[in-house]
Amino acid sequence: MKFFVDTADTTEIEALAATGLLDGVTTNPSLIAKSGKNFIQVIAAIAKLVDGPVSAEVIASDTRGMLLEAERLLGLGDNITIKVPLTMDGLRACKTLSDNGVMVNVTLCFSATQALLAAKAGAAFVSPFVGRHDDVGFDGMSLIADIRTIYDNYAFDTEILVASVRHPVHVLQAAKIGADVATMPPAVIRALANHPLTDRGLDGFDADWAKTGQSIL
Ligand code: E4P
Numbered sequence: 628m629k630f631f632v633d634t635a636d637t638t639e640i641e642a643l644a645a646t647g648l649l650d651g652v653t654t655n656p657s658l659i660a661k662s663g664k665n666f667i668q669v670i671a672a673i674a675k676l677v678d679g680p681v682s683a684e685v686i687a688s689d690t691r692g693m694l695l696e697a698e699r700l701l702g703l704g705d706n707i708t709i710k711v712p713l714t715m716d717g718l719r720a721c722k723t724l725s726d727n728g729v730m731v732n733v734t735l736c737f738s739a740t741q742a743l744l745a746a747k748a749g750a751a752f753v754s755p756f757v758g759r760h761d762d763v764g765f766d767g768m769s770l771i772a773d774i775r776t777i778y779d780n781y782a783f784d785t786e787i788l789v790a791s792v793r794h795p796v797h798v799l800q801a802a803k804i805g806a807d808v809a810t811m812p813p814a815v816i817r818a819l820a821n822h823p824l825t826d827r828g829l830d831g832f833d834a835d836w837a838k839t840g841q842s843i844l
Contacts, residue, residue, distance in 0.1 A: 628802050631679070631810035633790065635662035635669050639813040640676050651679035653754070653790065653810040655710070655734070656686065667703065674704025680751075682732045684710035685720070693720035701729065708732050708751065713741045718748045725749030732788060737765075739773035746783035752808065756791035757801070767791075768800045775804050795819050 629650035632643050635658040643649045652673050659666050670683045681704065685696040693716065697709040708730040711717035721731045725748065732752040733745035737760060745753040755774060757767025774787050786807035792798060795818050798809050 628806065629808040630816060631788070631808055632816060633658065633810040633812055635659050635664065635673070636813070637669065637672050637676060640673055643813060643816060644677050649677060649679070650808070651681065652677055653682040653710070653732070653788070655684050670700065670707070671703040674706055677706070679706060680708040680730060681706050682708045682710040684734065688714070688716060690716045690719040690723070693717065694723060697724055697729065710734050713745060718744055721745065721748040721750050725751070734790070737770070739770060739777055742774040743777055746778060746785040750785045752786045752788040754788045754790040754810070757789055757797055758791035758793040760791070767797070768804065771801055771806050772804050775806065
């Protein structure tokens with residue numbers, strides 16, 4: 628399973644990239660606004676920090692505008708993935724871009740039939756938002772399972788990029804279903820490494836080691 632970080636904070640991205648565990652980055656207009664930085668500059672900077680795909684989202688709502696914006700964004704790095712919304716215009720833009728060899732991430736997916744359309748449009752990634760789905764009383768993970776079944780039934784190679792991940796249990800469930808990617812806020816990636824018994828165990832080992840008076844080096 629690939630791990631993407633969902634942020635436009637370059638300090639966080641740099642730190643996570645240094646772990647060797649990071650496979651890519653996703654951003655959206657809200658994350659760009661939160662960063663307080665210039666969109667073009669921050670995407671160019673992120674593209675240099677990681678080797679994997681960096682999703683940059685178009686703002687236009689019509690296909691032509693999306694394609695013009697995509698052209699500008701693709702100039703920012705070889706690893707730019709164009710993120711388009713799951714609308715008819717977005718799907719048309721996805722089809723045109725993917726036919727031309729561009730990686731497209733179709734975002735704001737909330738149903739399995741939407742995901743089916745994204746795959747038919749040649750998307751490299753589809754982003755179902757599990758957290759926002761849960762928030763309104765639906766089961767985000769059953770959406771992931773349905774998409775997995777459909778994609779496997781027809782051997783679509785569109786990758787399921789689980790988005791709007793709020794906690795490690797989302798990652799666990801997505802991995803059990805066989806989702807291809809999870810994009811997470813930096814804090815969720817770090818939380819995956821935490822366990823109170825690991826901390827307690829280390830405290831015990833440190834205390835006992837100190838009693839030996841030894842050192843390894
Ligand atoms: C993914 O590409 C989105 O940017 C993101 O996961 C949205 O998450 P949110 O629902 O926490 O805003």
